[in-house]
Amino acid sequence: AQSVTQLGSHVSVSEGALVLLRCNYSSSVPPYLFWYVQYPNQGLQLLLKYTSAATLVKGINGFEAEFKKSETSFHLTKPSAHMSDAAEYFCAVSDLHQGGKLIFGQGTELSVKP
Amino acid sequence: DVKVTQSSRYLVKRTGEKVFLECVQDMDHENMFWYRQDPGLGLRLIYFSYDVKMKEKGDIPEGYSVSREKKERFSLILESASTNQTSMYLCASSSSGAPYNEQFFGPGTRLTVL
Numbered sequence: 001a002q003s004v005t006q007l008g009s010h011v012s013v014s015e016g017a018l019v020l021l022r023c024n025y026s027s028s029v030p031p032y033l034f035w036y037v038q039y040p041n042q043g044l045q046l047l048l049k050y051t052s053a054a055t056l057v058k059g060i061n062g063f064e065a066e067f068k069k070s071e072t073s074f075h076l077t078k079p080s081a082h083m084s085d086a087a088e089y090f091c092a093v094s095d096l097h098q099g100g101k102l103i104f105g106q107g108t109e110l111s112v113k114p
Numbered sequence: 115d116v117k118v119t120q121s122s123r124y125l126v127k128r129t130g131e132k133v134f135l136e137c138v139q140d141m142d143h144e145n146m147f148w149y150r151q152d153p154g155l156g157l158r159l160i161y162f163s164y165d166v167k168m169k170e171k172g173d174i175p176e177g178y179s180v181s182r183e184k185k186e187r188f189s190l191i192l193e194s195a196s197t198n199q200t201s202m203y204l205c206a207s208s209s210s211g212a213p214y215n216e217q218f219f220g221p222g223t224r225l226t227v228l
Contacts, residue, residue: 009154032214043118043204043219044157051214090156094213100145100164101172102217104157 002027004093006105014113019063019078021108023091026072032094033074034102035065039087047089050074061085086112117141118220120205126226133192135223137205144210146188147217148172148180151202163188164210195227 007022025031032051036044048059055067065076074091088109095101121136139146145164149157159172161180169180177199181189188207192199202224206217 006156034214034216036219041221043221044206044217045219046216049214049216096213100208100210100213100215100217101147101159101162106154106156 002031002093002095002103004091004103004105006089006091006108008108009106010109010111012111012113013081015083016080019076019081019085019110021076021089021091021110023065023074023076023105024072025074025091025093027093027096029096030069031096033065033067034092034094035059035063035074035076036090036092037087038090038107044090047076081110081112083112083114086110118205118207118218120203120220120223122223123221124224124226126228127192127195128228129196131192131195131227133195133225133227135190135192135203135205135225137188137190137207137220138186139188139205139207139218140186141207141209141218142185143207143218144185145208145217146182147206147208148178148188148190149204149206150174151204151222157204160190195225197227199225200227201225 003026034049035047091105092102147162148160163182179191205220208217
């Protein structure tokens, strides 16, 4: 069965510092992976997705993620945090047995200190 | 601009009441989903639908039912609301055909059952 694990339910960084949010997946076949962001009092919005075309995926708002098969990881990074990045971030994997269905991680709340 | 709308942002109901949560999408998407979001648990799939009048149970369907009479509308029904159904409910939609198609989310309904 496929699953996603996000390490750290809360991450706090200073403005201008590197953002690193960790995601590990479990899948018996090459997965499709996603990062979504949820700003306060809003629904989820797609940041980026991995569909096997390139291992380094660039998304919106300066975020990127690298697919590493050997580590079964898809960590999300941003070189320099901005106050507006404060939100909850979800990693997800596509369920290959039921097309279109996503399996989400527990979420990581990112705080950005001035 | 693509849109998924949910009928209420906040809802307060009493134990035992029948509750209807409505979701409408304007993107002609085949797939629609209902999730429940709780702190530390991420998003959990309640029900999903691949087509009109079709429904599939997700991971936590107990206590819920759904209805999809028109392609654009997907309703979540709590037959007899209980306090443990107090939560944030998110609706999403996606087009069919590829397992990596993005899901578009509504803003969510925060339901409190007293």
